[in-house]
Amino acid sequence: MSNIKEVAARAGVSVATVSRVINGGSVVRESTRKKVEAAIRELRYSPNFSGRSLRTSKTGKILVMLPSLKSFYSTLVASTEKTAKAHGYSMLICHTKSDKEAEKSYLELLKNKMADGVIFLSTRLTAAEMNTLAREYPVVQCCEYVRGSNTGVVSVDDEAASFEAVTALIARGHKRISLFGAERVGTASDREAGYRRALASAGLPVDREEIYYDNHSAESGRRRARRMLEAGRKPEAIFSISDIISLPALREFYEHGLLCPRDFSLVSFDGSEESSVSIPALSTVEQPREAMGREAFLELYNRLNDPDYEARIIRLPHRLVLRETIR
Amino acid sequence: MSNIKEVAARAGVSVATVSRVINGGSVVRESTRKKVEAAIRELRYSPNFSGRSLRTSKTGKILVMLPSLKSFYSTLVASTEKTAKAHGYSMLICHTKSDKEAEKSYLELLKNKMADGVIFLSTRLTAAEMNTLAREYPVVQCCEYVRGSNTGVVSVDDEAASFEAVTALIARGHKRISLFGAERVGTASDREAGYRRALASAGLPVDREEIYYDNHSAESGRRRARRMLEAGRKPEAIFSISDIISLPALREFYEHGLLCPRDFSLVSFDGSEESSVSIPALSTVEQPREAMGREAFLELYNRLNDPDYEARIIRLPHRLVLRETIR
DNA sequence: TTGTATGCGTTATCAG
DNA sequence: CTGATAACGCATACAA
Secondary structure, three states: OOOHHHHHHHHOOOHHHHHHHHHOOOOOOHHHHHHHHHHHHHHOOOOOHHHHHHHHOOOOEEEEEEOOOOHHHHHHHHHHHHHHHHOOOEEEEEEOOOOHHHHHHHHHHHHOOOOOEEEEOOOOOOHHHHHHHHHHOOEEEEOOOOOOOOOEEEEEOHHHHHHHHHHHHHHOOOOOEEEEEOOOOHHHHHHHHHHHHHHHHOOOOOOHHHEEEOOOOHHHHHHHHHHHHHOOOOOOEEEEOOHHHHHHHHHHHHHOOOOOOOOOEEEEEEOOHHHHHOOOOOEEEEOOHHHHHHHHHHHHHHHHHOOOOOOOEEEEOOEEEOOOOOO | OOOHHHHHHHHOOOHHHHHHHHHOOOOOOHHHHHHHHHHHHHHOOOOOHHHHHHHHOOOOEEEEEEOOOOHHHHHHHHHHHHHHHHOOOEEEEEEOOOOHHHHHHHHHHHHOOOOOEEEEOOOOOOHHHHHHHHHHOOEEEEOOOOOOOOOEEEEEOHHHHHHHHHHHHHHOOOOOEEEEEOOOOHHHHHHHHHHHHHHHHOOOOOOHHHEEEOOOOHHHHHHHHHHHHHOOOOOOEEEEOOHHHHHHHHHHHHHOOOOOOOOOEEEEEEOOHHHHHOOOOOEEEEOOHHHHHHHHHHHHHHHHHOOOOOOOEEEEOOEEEOOOOOO
């Protein structure tokens, strides 16, 4: 409601002085500072960010592109935000629903000077589009990322983690291991690569019929299971690239009388809250969400403060958690 | 990068004309419009929102306060956003973690003129604080809300729905029905009221020992179950005010050898995605998320366009879905 | 240590 | 139908 001019008038000083008090850093006589602060309080003044960012061409805001609201992201995003806040930034969440158009529309906020940078937790952009974007704005991809992009990247070693997960299945004596995967995104390919390497290492053949591609949604979990059953196959062991896929798949199998680990084994990816709560509890590759969220912001922050900062690829350690879905 | 002045220069017109083209509505000769549009394209111009909103004192943005990222909110929020977009607004998600300070800090965006209004999907504000806020800004509460607030409200009839849920339990012959509830928020009280009325209607006593208060988190689900077992009680039937609480509770009981519906029954609230995927699938009160998200925006929109608009309380129909957790 | 003046990018008023 | 210009709220260079 009130503006800096009114505060200045009330405090009997100029707007410049009020600005100095607000932003700190400058030398202001203690007594004037007191007066100004009193005026600010009395008028319940808050700076107008449009005015400020018009002037400074900074917004103090970053975007986080979220494909869906699931609790896996809750702690991750909380960690990003905490770190951001500690560095004077606030965070705005963009709910993209894995929709490219929605994503692009949110990206307009960058062009419109409503935000200074962006962290992708998932994206539908191509590598080319991503690179174009990153040339102009600070960009970091976290967890998932597209291959061949020159943005900052924070992730686990998806290939190695998947290798480990599938190897655990093999160690339990499983020979026919299906992949519930997804095409396109770099992360999914890496996980598939780990799957293939694990089979190869064990001298097991890769059966193309055992690879089930679909998108990254809950429905797709059920769909994969149904496809498998309709093809006349019963699961023996499954490596699934995401908890979000695993849970509905488990449910679908359950509805067909197939239970884990009695009838088959499953190892999944993400280490979401749900993985430890579900019945049976999922064996899964846990990603260090706290650290990932933090590092994602920090990487962005470097670039935010230095246009010439060279983007890094940051790999964080995963942890394979074996629970009830493996025999 | 480029601004309206550069576009004007390139098109050989004044900035006023460019503005007219951008905003439509005004009469502009077809040929000049073409020229301007070409210039905009060539310069890849996007309007600077800070400049615009400084001038118009509108932002075209609304805030959505989200206590946590869970898939229950995914479709709801998607529906809000779709409706918002259709009305020329974009939506920013604020991840409050049910933390009052975080909430307040996001509310600054209103004061800072970064957003025009706010939808709460949950809040820690008191009724007084909520009312103060609503006097100054457009505010709607959706799903959950605090009692005695004069904001717009969109919800189901929590009392009636709970009555129905508990009555279903009673109809199955259950006599000792525990409540997994929460104090404070209006919604939780309403659900508790429905629970009490159902018991009373059936001539069943309310045993205070069977009421388990705690907060609205996943951990609290396990905690409640543990408390019950530690008190030497086995569950017979449970009415839980949220799926997010029910699932971990089920898991905790399961770890103690207690299974649903073999050993006890449970009816829950929300109708989240997880409720139909879990094993066993939850019996739950389904909220019409799509409609709720839509109506929440619409209610806000009314107030956005008319400061004198009188806030309404909008009740939407729920649906009791009986699945596997009830015998 | 403080004040004055300018301009950030936009829209809207007013004149032409 | 179009152009010139003031004003929105703020931070800062420069003057004092």
